Structures are given as C-alpha cells and as structure tokens.
Amino acid sequence: MPQRNEDDRSKKIVFVSNCLLNASNKVQEFARYPGMFTQVVQTLDKYGVGLIQMPCPEVLHMGCQRWWHSRNLYDNAGFRHFCRTLAEQMVDYMENYAIVGYDVVAVLVCDGSPTCGLTVSSYYENGGGHPAEPVRSLRKQPGIYTEELLKAIQARGIQAPPMYGLLMDDREKTNEQIIAEFDEFIRGRLS
Numbered sequence: 750m751p752q753r754n755e756d757d758r759s760k761k762i763v764f765v766s767n768c769l770l771n772a773s774n775k776v777q778e779f780a781r782y783p784g785m786f787t788q789v790v791q792t793l794d795k796y797g798v799g800l801i802q803m804p805c806p807e808v809l810h811m812g813c814q815r816w817w818h819s820r821n822l823y824d825n826a827g828f829r830h831f832c833r834t835l836a837e838q839m840v841d842y843m844e845n846y847a848i849v850g851y852d853v854v855a856v857l858v859c860d861g862s863p864t865c866g867l868t869v870s871s872y873y874e875n876g877g878g879h880p881a882e883p884v885r886s887l888r889k890q891p892g893i894y895t896e897e898l899l900k901a902i903q904a905r906g907i908q909a910p911p912m913y914g915l916l917m918d919d920r921e922k923t924n925e926q927i928i929a930e931f932d933e934f935i936r937g938r939l940s
C-alpha cells in the first residue's frame with residue numbers, strides 16, 4: 750500500500766469545555782469574558798495544538814435560562830445518563846486519535862462547575878430544601894460530566910489524557926494568572 754504523505758498537522762489535540770469558546774453558555778453571572786476566553790486559544794495555537802469544543806451539558810439539558818445549580822442537584826440518574834451519552838462521542842474522537850497515534854495533550858475543563866469541574870465542584874449544603882437561599886460551597890470532587898467522561902474513557906480501554914481544570918470560579922485570580930498557570934501546564938505536557 751502506498752505511504753500517505755505527511756502534511757502540516759501537529760497531531761496534538763486538546764478537548765475543551767464548551768463555554769471556554771462561548772461565554773454565552775455560562776450560567777448567568779459567571780461569564781468572565783464576552784465571547785471566547787481568547788487566551789486559551791492563543792496559548793494552544795502558540796504550541797501548535799488543535800482543539801475540540803466539547804458540548805455543554807447544562808445548556809443542552811436545562812437551557813440558558815437555568816438557575817445556578819449544584820453537583821448534588823445534578824447528581825441523578827437522568828443527568829448522568831445524558832452526560833455519559835455526550836461523553837461517549839468525545840471518547841469516539843479519542844479512540845480514533847489513539848488508532849493513528851495522535852496525542853490528546855489534555856482535557857481542559859472548568860473547575861468549580863457542578864458539571865465540568867475537575868478537582869472541585871459546587872455543592873448546595875441545603876440542596877433539596879427551599880430554593881430561595883441556597884448555601885453554596887465547593888467540594889473536592891469532579892463535576893458530573895467530568896466524572897462520566899472519565900468513566901467512559903476507562904470503559905473504552907484507552908489511556909486517559911491528562912486533565913486540567915481552569916479555576917474560573919476563583920474571583921481572586923485574574924484571567925491572566927489563570928492562563929499563566931495553564932500555559933505552564935501545557936508547556937510541561939509538550940516538553
């Protein structure tokens with residue numbers, strides 16, 4: 750069989766949470782940039798890495814008019830099943846890249862999100878109670894989509910890519926600080 754010619758592709762890909770490329774999908778009051786988090790795109794472009802925008806489970810499930818929500822409210826069979834269905838298609842991409850030896854450099858998600866958090870996700874201490882005054886905290890556990898994505902990767906028998914959570918809920922950190930830390934992570938991953 751004739752050898753296929755090489756082209757300019759780097760064969761390096763990062764999967765990113767949907768709202769990093771479209772702030773309008775964030776729950777109301779949580780967007781930190783008007784449209785795209787452009788520095789994420791610039792950082793990946795600087796290293797010649799392509800990106801795949803993962804679907805936004807919350808918008809697809811609850812719409813843009815949704816209330817703030819929490820991990821313990823989203824932690825139900827229906828939402829998990831929905832997230833798993835979305836995750837399976839992302840794992841199809843990963844499996845196809847694994848077949849040809851492309852490098853999934855990372856999965857980039859939004860820490861603090863009840864759905865796309867990695868190391869922390871929001872939790873309502875009084876979830877299930879009166880909705881007027883939810884008591885919100887961050888707990889050290891992944892969001893529901895992230896958890897289902899990891900399970901789907903494991904079930905498929907492919908190697909889990911490194912995961913990285915941008916701490917978008919941390920108002921003490923500027924976008925520049927968040928990006929500087931991410932840049933360091935990507936640089937380390939590619940070196």
Ligand code: SF4
Nearest residue numbers: 767768805807862865
């Ligand atoms: S963090 Fe996830 S669920 Fe929340 S807006 Fe972004 S993509 Fe959607």
